[in-house]
Amino acid sequence: MSERSLRGKTAIAGIGETTYYRHGKSPDSEFKLALEAIVRACEDAGVSPRDVDGFASYGNDRSDGPRLAAALGVKELRFSNMFWGGGGGGVCGAVGNASAAVATGMADCVIAFRSLAQGQFARYGRSGGSPLVGGDDAFLFPYGLMSPAQRFAMKVTRFMHDHGIGQNALRAISLACYHHAQNNPNAVMQGRPLDEAAYDASRWIIEPHFHLYDCCQENDGAAAVLVVPAEQARDLRHAPAYVLACGQGADHRSAAPVHNMPDYPGSHFRSLAPRLYAMAKLAPADIGIVQCYENFTGGVLMSLVEHGLVAADAANEVLVKDNLIAPNGGMPLNTSGGNLAECYMHGLELVIESVRQMRGTAINQVKRNEAAIIIGGPMVTPVSSLILGSEATL
Amino acid sequence: MSTIYLPAGLPAPTTAPDGLADPYWQGTREGKLRIQKCRGCGAWQWGPEWICHRCHSFDLGWDEIAGRGRIYSYERPHHPVHPALNGHGPYIVVLVELPEYGGVRMVGNLLGDPLQAVPIGAAVEAVFEPHDDATPPFTLVQWRLVG
Numbered sequence: 424m425s426e427r428s429l430r431g432k433t434a435i436a437g438i439g440e441t442t443y444y445r446h447g448k449s450p451d452s453e454f455k456l457a458l459e460a461i462v463r464a465c466e467d468a469g470v471s472p473r474d475v476d477g478f479a480s481y482g483n484d485r486s487d488g489p490r491l492a493a494a495l496g497v498k499e500l501r502f503s504n505m506f507w508g509g510g511g512g513g514v515c516g517a518v519g520n521a522s523a524a525v526a527t528g529m530a531d532c533v534i535a536f537r538s539l540a541q542g543q544f545a546r547y548g549r550s551g552g553s554p555l556v557g558g559d560d561a562f563l564f565p566y567g568l569m570s571p572a573q574r575f576a577m578k579v580t581r582f583m584h585d586h587g588i589g590q591n592a593l594r595a596i597s598l599a600c601y602h603h604a605q606n607n608p609n610a611v612m613q614g615r616p617l618d619e620a621a622y623d624a625s626r627w628i629i630e631p632h633f634h635l636y637d638c639c640q641e642n643d644g645a646a647a648v649l650v651v652p653a654e655q656a657r658d659l660r661h662a663p664a665y666v667l668a669c670g671q672g673a674d675h676r677s678a679a680p681v682h683n684m685p686d687y688p689g690s691h692f693r694s695l696a697p698r699l700y701a702m703a704k705l706a707p708a709d710i711g712i713v714q715c716y717e718n719f720t721g722g723v724l725m726s727l728v729e730h731g732l733v734a735a736d737a738a739n740e741v742l743v744k745d746n747l748i749a750p751n752g753g754m755p756l757n758t759s760g761g762n763l764a765e766c767y768m769h770g771l772e773l774v775i776e777s778v779r780q781m782r783g784t785a786i787n788q789v790k791r792n793e794a795a796i797i798i799g800g801p802m803v804t805p806v807s808s809l810i811l812g813s814e815a816t817l
Numbered sequence: 818m819s820t821i822y823l824p825a826g827l828p829a830p831t832t833a834p835d836g837l838a839d840p841y842w843q844g845t846r847e848g849k850l851r852i853q854k855c856r857g858c859g860a861w862q863w864g865p866e867w868i869c870h871r872c873h874s875f876d877l878g879w880d881e882i883a884g885r886g887r888i889y890s891y892e893r894p895h896h897p898v899h900p901a902l903n904g905h906g907p908y909i910v911v912l913v914e915l916p917e918y919g920g921v922r923m924v925g926n927l928l929g930d931p932l933q934a935v936p937i938g939a940a941v942e943a944v945f946e947p948h949d950d951a952t953p954p955f956t957l958v959q960w961r962l963v964g
């Protein structure tokens with residue numbers, strides 16, 4: 424009986440992204456951005472967009488698969504998929520769903536993508552509008568607990584309290600992202616370096632742990648990856664980035680109402696991470712490329728711990744800037760600048776950066792580039808993460 | 818006129834569209850704090866749901882509880898995310914754990930100085946905050962440090 428696993432059955436063969444813009448600055452519509460990113464991912468792989476036969480996205484992306492298929496002249500749409508949940512919890516899940524479709528023969532050539540020109544619609548982190556709120560929000564909004572940052576801040580407060588972790592650990596995460604962005608011409612924050620003093624002096628968004636630079640910005644842009652069967656990927660232009668594992672979901676009752684999830688001080692990967700590594704047949708120590716979604720630095724901290732990449736009781740020593748930057752740090756993190764400083768592309772830019780690292784074409788190239796982990800959307804529900812590997816890891 | 822912790826104009830609670838939380842909000846109007854208690858297995862449950870997560874009974878009662886708990890976590894937002902908060906300054910949100918009732922947690926504001934230190938683990942008690950002038954009127958449950 425064959426093992427039920429995604430391991431090595433599919434690969435990312437193409438990557439594409441648009442210019443990344445500051446919030447509201449895209450000259451193009453959101454749907455056009457999606458098309459550009461998809462066409463570039465196809466060009467990168469050397470595949471005609473007409474041969475794409477599926478689309479997978481997340482975060483309620485507005486650029487829907489059937490319209491994309493029509494616009495691109497796709498010959499036959501075989502897979503059209505949306506991962507439930509907001510934010511970037513589904514970024515790795517979308518790649519995983521694309522891979523599952525390809526691995527099982529439902530489709531042959533699937534794009535996983537995200538397109539965002541949020542300013543053309545409504546704004547995150549800002550609540551206006553409705554004077555009445557129902558459901559879970561009725562127990563939160565009247566107390567001034569509304570934005571994503573506010574929904575997650577108390578998880579971070581308790582986690583750092585429980586483990587005695589200091590603010591410098593969060594600062595190091597932010598500094599590493601900004602450091603890497605300075606070399607990246609497509610990073611929104613290139614030319615805007617961040618140092619310790621500027622971080623410390625930045626205004627509070629939420630005490631006790633979220634300074635301005637702990638929080639993601641909003642940006643415009645689109646990004647896409649092309650997933651094909653492993654054997655086909657070997658015949659295309661670039662060395663394949665094989666999908667070794669995808670994990671998605673939530674811990675026991677993570678979505679319990681009014682902050683009643685049993686494992687409150689966490690980012691919702693505790694049960695997912697062991698499954699992920701088991702499918703990949705790799706351990707945290709085998710992985711040299713670490714890309715972790717920063718909605719807020721506190722989520723990075725908790726999800727690195729839950730993935731076994733940092734021990735909670737060593738976080739104060741491990742999460743220091745020098746250790747987190749390429750090429751010489753022990754665990755280079757978010758090497759293109761990530762959500763904080765490259766672009767808040769809801770994490771798909773992290774998947775693309777992982778592929779560049781594996782190809783050896785990254786701007787801030789790491790030394791150990793055989794395997795990559797991407798962690799999506801800490802603290803939301805559901806979440807997802809992904810492990811990619813080179814030929815040598817198969 | 819009673820005082821309210823945050824400025825008027827924030828979103829107000831409604832039990833629409835399904836009425837699941839009606840007994841809670843009716844209770845707070847009467848100065849009673851009620852949460853779900855499963856008639857099947859006795860488990861306390863909060864927030865409200867149509868089924869008991871432990872035994873799958875649909876027979877969930879609403880029992881009055883004492884408003885006593887301890888601070889499990891907190892945050893002090895500075896950045897206003899709603900027009901009603903513009904210019905207001907920081908305020909404190911607490912997550913309160915109720916050890917007597919299965920450790921369920923409730924969200925509210927911590928009354929008093931918005932800049933006060935917030936000790937995790939400190940004992941707190943519930944305070945009803947009526948919004949009689951709202952349409953429709955409602956009553957929030959807030960928390961203050963004991964002693």
Ligand SMILES: [Zn+2]
Pocket residue numbers: 855856857858859860869870871872873874
């Ligand atoms: Zn029960």
